Amino acid sequence: MFEKYPKEQRYTLAMLQDLQKEYGYIPREKLLELSQYLDIPLSKLYSIATFYKALSLTPKGKNTIKVCDGTACHIRSSKSLLDEIENTLGIKPGETTKDGKFSLEIVNCLGSCAIAPVMVINDKYYGKMTSSKVREILKEYGGADDE
Amino acid sequence: MMNRTVYVCCGTGCLANNSMDVYKELKRLIEEYEVDADVKTIVKSTGCNGLCEKGPLVKIEPDNICYSKVKASDAEEIVKKTLINGDIVNRLLIFDTAQGKKVISHKDTDFYKCQQKIALRNIGEIDPGNIDDYIERGGYEALRKVLFHMIPDDVISEIEKSGLRGRGGGGFPTGRKWRQCYSIDNFPKYVICNGDEGDPGAFMDRSILEGDPNTVIEGMIICAYSIKSHSGFIYIRDEYALALKNMDCALRQARERGYLGRNIMNSGFDFDIEIVRGGGAFVCGESTALMQSIEGNVGEPRAKYIHSVEKGLWGQPTVLNNVETWANIPEIIMKGSDWFNSIGTENSKGTKVFSLVGKVKNTGLVEIPMGTTLRELVFKIGGGIIGDRKFKAVQSGGPSGGCIPESLMDLPVDFDTLKNIGSMMGSGGMIVMDERTCMVDVARYYINFLSEESCGKCVACREGIKRMLEILTDICNGKGSEEDLDLLENLCHTVEEASLCGLGKTAPNPVLTTLKYFKDEYYAHIRDKRCPAGVCPELTEYEIDEKLCKSCGLCAKNCPASAIRGEKGKPYHINIESCVKCGNCIDSCRFNAVGVKKGARL
Numbered sequence: 001m002f003e004k005y006p007k008e009q010r011y012t013l014a015m016l017q018d019l020q021k022e023y024g025y026i027p028r029e030k031l032l033e034l035s036q037y038l039d040i041p042l043s044k045l046y047s048i049a050t051f052y053k054a055l056s057l058t059p060k061g062k063n064t065i066k067v068c069d070g071t072a073c074h075i076r077s078s079k080s081l082l083d084e085i086e087n088t089l090g091i092k093p094g095e096t097t098k099d100g101k102f103s104l105e106i107v108n109c110l111g112s113c114a115i116a117p118v119m120v121i122n123d124k125y126y127g128k129m130t131s132s133k134v135r136e137i138l139k140e141y142g143g144a145d146d147e
Numbered sequence: 148m149m150n151r152t153v154y155v156c157c158g159t160g161c162l163a164n165n166s167m168d169v170y171k172e173l174k175r176l177i178e179e180y181e182v183d184a185d186v187k188t189i190v191k192s193t194g195c196n197g198l199c200e201k202g203p204l205v206k207i208e209p210d211n212i213c214y215s216k217v218k219a220s221d222a223e224e225i226v227k228k229t230l231i232n233g234d235i236v237n238r239l240l241i242f243d244t245a246q247g248k249k250v251i252s253h254k255d256t257d258f259y260k261c262q263q264k265i266a267l268r269n270i271g272e273i274d275p276g277n278i279d280d281y282i283e284r285g286g287y288e289a290l291r292k293v294l295f296h297m298i299p300d301d302v303i304s305e306i307e308k309s310g311l312r313g314r315g316g317g318g319f320p321t322g323r324k325w326r327q328c329y330s331i332d333n334f335p336k337y338v339i340c341n342g343d344e345g346d347p348g349a350f351m352d353r354s355i356l357e358g359d360p361n362t363v364i365e366g367m368i369i370c371a372y373s374i375k376s377h378s379g380f381i382y383i384r385d386e387y388a389l390a391l392k393n394m395d396c397a398l399r400q401a402r403e404r405g406y407l408g409r410n411i412m413n414s415g416f417d418f419d420i421e422i423v424r425g426g427g428a429f430v431c432g433e434s435t436a437l438m439q440s441i442e443g444n445v446g447e448p449r450a451k452y453i454h455s456v457e458k459g460l461w462g463q464p465t466v467l468n469n470v471e472t473w474a475n476i477p478e479i480i481m482k483g484s485d486w487f488n489s490i491g492t493e494n495s496k497g498t499k500v501f502s503l504v505g506k507v508k509n510t511g512l513v514e515i516p517m518g519t520t521l522r523e524l525v526f527k528i529g530g531g532i533i534g535d536r537k538f539k540a541v542q543s544g545g546p547s548g549g550c551i552p553e554s555l556m557d558l559p560v561d562f563d564t565l566k567n568i569g570s571m572m573g574s575g576g577m578i579v580m581d582e583r584t585c586m587v588d589v590a591r592y593y594i595n596f597l598s599e600e601s602c603g604k605c606v607a608c609r610e611g612i613k614r615m616l617e618i619l620t621d622i623c624n625g626k627g628s629e630e631d632l633d634l635l636e637n638l639c640h641t642v643e644e645a646s647l648c649g650l651g652k653t654a655p656n657p658v659l660t661t662l663k664y665f666k667d668e669y670y671a672h673i674r675d676k677r678c679p680a681g682v683c684p685e686l687t688e689y690e691i692d693e694k695l696c697k698s699c700g701l702c703a704k705n706c707p708a709s710a711i712r713g714e715k716g717k718p719y720h721i722n723i724e725s726c727v728k729c730g731n732c733i734d735s736c737r738f739n740a741v742g743v744k745k746g747a748r749l
Contacts, residue, residue, distance in 0.1 A: 075580060080729040111350030
């Protein structure tokens, strides 16, 4: 999958992003392969992979939940969404559920401030969220068990 | 034959409210009912109209009708009533709070009336996926004028005379930047569009990239021609999926039509643009860090004693401007610098796009002439505070900006005024805060954001911000002391002085402005161990006013912790032990009976 890019340093980030998309994280072997392909030291790739938020070195769950904590969402209590997710799925931001179904992330502003607070599951946006809506949406993804 | 066009807003805000379904349903029904019989009806998906609060929006032209909060199930009524019979569906019209009635056209609302659109001129009026729409509205005419009737020197003079200043935050005169780069005899040169809009609470650039990508492309080609560059980059945040898609499509179409690539419009001038996806690092919005990122490095800023116009990308002369700046260029070329110069204040010309968000009624994207007062922006265009609560502050300039109190609301919005009061223009986020927003928590929020986003190169920024965060967290948790405030201010000045780039230099702004204008809230947290806004959980207790409670039970229903109990006919009560202090009860009560307990806690 590297072949479509020329062997130039400036494509490093794009290639890492492709890996992230393909695997949901950047596997160690692939990072090694990339290091050989571009002839860039592994340490340098590691520093790039850990610097950018879009990249992750650990596997993510099947569904990625992103809760926006941009300013507009923050003052419209995005925290209560996080609390609700923690209650329902038992994960904190940065964690993945044991069954590998969900990962939870906090993101800084998705630019959808007008419909704050915002939650995104995979690529679907949910605006004007409340804790009770969170529960219902998680159910659709097979997350919240009926109590 | 008369044409009728139905515009369905498909900006990110409306898409989240399922506007794509509305678009598909309208399209299907129009074909099914053969509305085309005597009037040709076209359905178009457009970029963001700005009034996201009321989305999805559907506009019908030339009838000048605008429907709000449209669902796919409303499509049939719109087609039958409006498109076939020419009647208006009353229930879908926008309710204008200022006039207290429904209006047929969105243009009749205060939200739109007070605006003047230059950078956003096409957004909502065109399908961003179709270059013909852009051309139909005069697109690429400015490029034609420049390529065939102006020499580079003239182009730069025109931009200089217009008084345009960079819309990315710093406000550096755009013409001067181009002139400096033009005068350097070192090739190749590069042109960059900064679309790494990382400010929380801002989405101006996203809307332009999504809704009118061609204007950015045209602006960049005009600059490239005047500084003799042949290669450009557009750096877009990876989070902005739709912007990336629309820009990619626009670049492709521009190339097909000969506006981009080799021998542009047969003028002999070559220029092409590549998209670079950002990696989700706020600091990459800083110009030198962004260039590092394009080169394939970690995005760390460098000292700017050598300007990017001299040594920028790969050490070559580079002009970098923000998305909104680029969007202004074609209009200035077409209408002339005198026209642009006539708008705005003495040192801030033209208009500025703001994302008006937070606790304001009409949230969305607005473009206003420089010099409009903050009060007009928040109360007239924004329609005031949600639930008519008390206004507290408006925060401008993103994490590096400041909080502006009520007393300064009559000041005009421009680069210099905002700077003088300790805030800044920034890229244009305007976050409105009401009495339920805790200013200490806001300061902590921004400092927390910046502590995570600091790249770590400068000690003062990396360590100083962390210490500030610790102090602020202590205050929010009721563990602060009055000496902390002096220490905090001291740290602010050190970080300001000893940091290399804009991130560190401006990081203390949110703390300094809240300390300056809202010191009483800090004192309430420290002395009374009480959070007046009822936000900081450790320092908050809610109570229900027995006299005001109508025992409707709405608060209990909305309480996620089941902490509210009561029965019909008797006032409800909050069990403090199990209350999680989310504030749902306060927000849901229609009788203002739930509030934050007054008086010192300890």
